[in-house]
Structure formats: structure tokens, C-alpha cells
Amino acid sequence: DAMVIQNPRYQVTQFGKPVTLSCSQTLNHNVMYWYQQKSSQAPKLLFHYYDKDFNNEADTPDNFQSRRPNTSFCFLDIRSPGLGDAAMYLCATSRDRGRASEQYFGPGTRLTVT
Amino acid sequence: GDSVTQMEGPVTLSEEAFLTINCTYTATGYPSLFWYVQYPGEGLQLLLKATKADDKGSNKGFEATYRKETTSFHLEKGSVQVSDSAVYFCALLPTNFGNEKLTFGTGTRLTIIP
Numbered sequence: 001d002a003m004v005i006q007n008p009r010y011q012v013t014q015f016g017k018p019v020t021l022s023c024s025q026t027l028n029h030n031v032m033y034w035y036q037q038k039s040s041q042a043p044k045l046l047f048h049y050y051d052k053d054f055n056n057e058a059d060t061p062d063n064f065q066s067r068r069p070n071t072s073f074c075f076l077d078i079r080s081p082g083l084g085d086a087a088m089y090l091c092a093t094s095r096d097r098g099r100a101s102e103q104y105f106g107p108g109t110r111l112t113v114t
Numbered sequence: 115g116d117s118v119t120q121m122e123g124p125v126t127l128s129e130e131a132f133l134t135i136n137c138t139y140t141a142t143g144y145p146s147l148f149w150y151v152q153y154p155g156e157g158l159q160l161l162l163k164a165t166k167a168d169d170k171g172s173n174k175g176f177e178a179t180y181r182k183e184t185t186s187f188h189l190e191k192g193s194v195q196v197s198d199s200a201v202y203f204c205a206l207l208p209t210n211f212g213n214e215k216l217t218f219g220t221g222t223r224l225t226i227i228p
Contacts, residue, residue: 006157042203042218043158057215090157101207102148103216105157 003027004106006091012112013081021076021109023091029104031097032074034066035090037108043090049074050097078111086113116141120204120219127194127226135189135202135222137178143209147171147180147187148216150203158203161189196226 005024013019023032031050035043047056049068063085065077078085088108094101121136139145146165150158162171167182176191187204204219 004157040221042220043216045215092158102146102160102163104160105150108157110155 004091004093004104006089006106006109008109009107010110010112012114013078014114015083016080019078019081019111021078021089021091021111023074023076023106024072025091025093026072027093027095027104028071029093029095030071031094031101032068033092033094033103034064034074034076035092037088037090039087046076081111081113083113086111116145116206116208116217118204118206118217118219121222123201123221124223124225127224129196129226129228130193131226133189133191133194133198133224135204135224137187137189137204137219139185139187139204139206141185141206141208141217144182145206145208147178148205148207149176149178149187149189150205150218152201152203152221154200161202194224194226196228199224199226 007022033048034046036046037043045057046060046064047066063079068074088110090108091106092103094103117140119138148163149161151161152158162173164171164180167180170179178187178189201221201223203221205216
């Protein structure tokens with residue numbers, strides 16, 4: 001089945017130690033998104049790629065970076081994780097832009113910062 | 115800006131009860147509307163969608179109708195099951211091309227008791 005895959009499902013990192021989360025997709029979608037979801041809150045968009053074009057949200061901290069080396073993979077890098085960055089990180093994809101382009105989500109990576 | 119207002123939770127119902135989760139939105143033009151479901155420890159799954167006024171989205175016994183006149187997209191199910199226990203998010207995608215930012219409601223936690 002075509003799908004959005006996130007690895008690992010659970011990640012523990014130390015305060016200030018860089019960490020990378022991975023997302024891959026077999027849907028061949030043009031757009032990939034990263035969301036942060038804190039406990040009992042709605043997901044918050046960090047940034048997205050339309051093909052190779054990177055689009056950052058205005059309120060995304062500089063501590064968060066992303067890479068998309070090819071269509072299938074997208075990475076979220078947190079350069080110096082703080083305790084406040086502990087959250088579920090969700091990757092999503094959509095076929096294209098536009099109002100009817102529904103987003104498909106992966107299972108998420110739960111990040112713990114110690 | 116765009117916003118989604120969802121019924122406050124948590125909601126607890128007995129099995130086979132009728133479910134309504136209210137959702138209203140504020141947006142310019144004709145956004146696309148979605149309901150996502152999130153099971154414990156999982157990512158978001160698209161439950162149903164509607165892209166224009168009077169459209170009815172349906173899936174797995176759930177339904178929601180896009181009401182432009184009341185700016186609403188209420189989720190309903192005639193007979194809930196224990197397996198429907200999850201958090202439900204209403205979301206909109208704006209009309210303007212190139213703005214792929216899903217705006218989510220705060221989520222409604224639903225618990226079904228046998």
C-alpha cells in the first residue's frame with residue numbers, strides 16, 4: 001500500500017543534542033509537510049516543501065530545519081532541542097497544491113527531550 | 115484570518131448512541147473542509163472531506179455536510195462503537211492557490227463506553 005512512513009516512532013534525545021527525524025512516502029506526492037503537535041493540541045505547521053521549494057512558517061523557530069534530498073524523503077532537523085520541543089512530529093504529503101489537495105499523514109514520531 | 119471552532123470535549127457516549135460534533139469556520143471564499151481522526155499514539159487519518167457548498171462527505175458511517183449559510187461542517191454518526199473512541203479534528207484548507215496551510219480546530223476527544 002502507498003503510504004507515509006516515519007522513523008523512528010519514538011525518539012529520545014538529550015537537551016541540546018541535535019536530532020533528525022525521517023519521513024518517506026511511496027505516494028509520489030509533490031508536497032511534504034512537517035507539523036508539531038504538543039499534548040492535547042492541534043497540529044501546528046512548521047514548514048513544507050513543494051517539490052524542492054522550501055516554505056517556512058513565519059513563527060517556526062530557527063532551531064528547526066528541514067531537508068528534502070529527493071521526492072520520497074524529507075528530514076526534520078532540530079539543532080539544539082530544548083525541553084519545550086518535546087512533542088509528536090507529524091509528516092504529511094499531498095499530491096499537489098490547491099484547495100482539494102487533501103493531506104495524508106504518517107504515524108508520527110514522538111520526541112522526548114531529557 | 116481563517117479559523118475553526120470545534121465543540122469542546124471531552125465527549126462521552128454509550129455504544130450505539132447518536133453522535134454530533136459541531137464545527138464552524140471563518141474563512142474567505144469557499145475553503146475545503148475536512149474531518150481527521152487521531153487514535154491514541156497515532157497520526158491523523160483523513161475521515162471525510164467536502165470541497166464545495168452542500169457537499170456531503172461520508173466514510174465509515176460518519177457524515178458531514180458543508181453548509182455555507184451557517185459556515186458549519188458538523189460531524190454525525192447514527193450509532194457509535196467503542197472503536198470510534200479517538201480525537202476528532204475539523205480542519206479547513208483555504209481557497210487561495212499556494213496557501214496549503216491546514217487550519218485545525220482544537221480537537222474533540224470522544225470516548226465510547228460499552
